[in-house]
Amino acid sequence: MTGRLHPAEPHDAPWWRHAVIYQIYPRSWADDNGDGIGDLPGITARLPYLADLGVDAVWLSPFYVSPMRDAGYDVADYRDIDPVFGTLADADVLIEQAHTLGLRVIVDMVPNHTSSEHEWFRAALDSAPGSAERARYMFAEGKGADGSEPPNNWQSVFGGPAWTRVTEPGDTPGQWYLHLFDPGQPDLNWENPEVREMFLDVLRFWLDRGVDGFRIDVAHGLIKADGLPDWHERTGMLGSHEEEQGGDTDQSDRAPMWDQDGVHEIYRQWRALLESYNPEGDPARDRILCAEAWVEPMERAAAYVRPDEMHQAFNFEFLESPWRADTLREVITTSISAADAVGAPSTWVLSNHDVVRHATRLGLPIGESRPNGIGIGDVQPNAQLGARRARAATTLMLALPGSAYLYQGEELGLPDHTAIPDHLRQDPTFERSEHRERGRDGCRVPIPWEAGAPGYGFGPSAQTWLPQPEIYGALAVDRQQGVTGSSLELYRTLLSLRRELDLGVGELTWDETSGDDVVSFRITDQDGERVRVISNLGADPVAIPDGAEVLVASSRLVDGAVPTDTTVWLRR
Structure with missing residues (x-):
């Protein structure tokens, strides 16, 4: 794989085409009031840390009023803040302070479903079949003579049937409603104009408060096929045989x-x-839109970022790539080519709140399916190997042109908590899968700020809504700040150089001399300045070209060569 892949863009390209965006999971970022759950004042107090880290924007997972059956992705009121996180006034302060620090704010939008506690769904349950209230959701009659069988065979992403039967007024069994996730998350009917207008109003509400964009949850799920036909494959977020077989x-x-x-x-x-x-x-x-769209092939995903639609879409194919040089080269090529075909920037991401952190995932055997959580009794990752590969993968990712997403705590090298006792798990996946899947709690554990403080400085008390592993103490912010070679300082260096060298808008050219186990390319800006990136995934060290200046390396070089599972940026 050789030659120029992606042309350079102007230095003054729109901010979102090359931004580094940092995901905050509000429950786990910082706790201001000591109840063990992160909140908006806690986030606001820690924003200077992110400005110093060098990111361009923050993306906040949901903070709306919610019964929290799915940690806030079951929204009961899109125009207010859940009291566990604070108030609308707190949100206004957060947005204002972020802008003062030069950080943009992106908020989560959850349009596929509401909470079952939303006023619309409560009204639907109180109304008769065929009513305008029920027409806002996906209600249907059951199959069989007495309607006792679900309308189709769809299964929930979280496990179990995707349909729940309601009890009508008079205590008689009635219609069924669709929920692709938890029963507390009824799917909306997006063929209904009233649903569309409601969400336009919600977008206006937050735009008027100053937010800079929206990350759209389950962006590929709003419309269902006519007739709701049966589906005989697994209902994963991809939803096809491809998820398991390719x-x-x-x-x-x-x-x-x-x-x-x-x-x-x-x-x-x-x-x-x-x-x-x-x-x-x-x-x-x-103001921007970013799609969470688990869509393959890449050309289908690119349709979401055509010039009149979304600005960005998460690159899950990159996140899911095994640690193999040929696979990474292929995914980078197809990602950039598909995005370039519609004039969009590529995006790059390695971790988020729904997957095992890459510091843990990359410590598992190469080529095995990514687990949905790891727990006591499961095969445990090689922590040292995972940490080394994670540094190399991030150093590779942050050199690529386009926009990059970081997940809170990855700059600290945080692994998943892979030993959470099962009785403390809160992800609905664990129960609905009948304990076959551990779920996502391991990547959502509260952040460690101070090694010697209760709860590692997460808040003023020792309470944390999920337990923290002991290793988090050694990885706390105060243990890494200013320490040469620490994960935190590596990220700071990478982000500073990425901005200084305009890598996000550079031209990418594959290196014609790289070996089978090496990912190597050059990034050139419009002024002709060049950076060469070498990522060694093989067993043998890779020599650095004569006269090259090492800008940054993910791990210590050995005798002037790039060792296994190491990425280096060079200038010559």
Whole structure:
């Protein structure tokens, strides 16, 4: 794989085309009031840390009013803050302080479903079949003579049936409602104009409060196939045989609950709304949309970022890539080519709140399926190997052109907590899968700030909503700050150099001399300045070219060569 892949962009390209965006999971970032749960005042107090780290924006997972059956992704009120996180006034202070520090703010939007506690769903339950209230959701009659069988065979992503039967007024069994996730998350009917207008109003509400964009949860799930046909494959977030077996997907085998063509009309309307908030077209004032769309192949995913739709879409194919040089080269090539074909930036991500952290995942045997959580009694990762590969993978990722996403705590090298006692787990996946899958709690553990403080400085008390592993003490912010070679200082160096060298808008050219176990390329800006990146995934050290200046390395070089599981940036 050789030659130029991606042309350079102007130094003044719109901010979102090259931004580094940091995900905050509010429950686990910082606790201000000592109840063991992170909150908005805690986030605000720690924002200077992120400005110093060198990121461009923060993305906040949901903080809306919620019964928290799925940690806030079951929204009961999209226009207010859950008391566990604070108030609307706290949100306004957070947005203002972030902007003062030069940080943009992106908030999560959850349009596929509401909470079962949302006023709309309560009204639907109080109304008769066929009513306007029920038409906002996916209600259907059951199969069988007495309607006692679900309308189709769909399964929930969290495990178990995707349908729940309601009891009608008079205590008689009634219709069924669809929930692709937890029963407390009923799917909305996006064919209903009332649903579409409600979300436009919600977007306006937060745009008027100053947010800079939205990450769209389950962006590929809003429209379902006509007739709701049965589906005989696993209902994962991809929803096709591809998830387990690999291969291409066409319309005939695309899951009827995912990636239907009708979703694109919705996002064109949303894009027009966001652009109305920047009538002058000032790139610095762009508000953005980012899709969580687990869609394959890459060309289907690129449809979400056409010029009149989303600005970005998460690159899950990169996140899911095994630690193999040929796979990484192929994924980088297809990702950039697909994005370039529609004029969008590529995005890069290695960890988030839904997957095993990459410091843990990369310590597992190469080629095995990524587990949905790791717990007591499961095969444990090689922690040292995972940490080394994670540093190398991040150093590779942050050199790539486009936008990058970081997940809170990865700059500290945090692993998953792989030994949470099962009785403390809170992810609904654990119960709904009948304990077959541990779920996502391990990557959501509260952040360690101070090694010697109760709860490692997460808040003023020792309480934390999930237990922290002992290793987090040695990885706390105060143990790494200013320490040469620490994970935190590596991230600071990478982010500083990325900005200084304009790597996010550079031209990517594959190195024609790299070996089979090496990922090697050059990034060149519009002024001709070049950085060479070498990532060694093989067993033998890779020599550094004569005269090259080492800008940063993920691990210590050995006799002037790049050792195994190490990435280096060079200038010559």
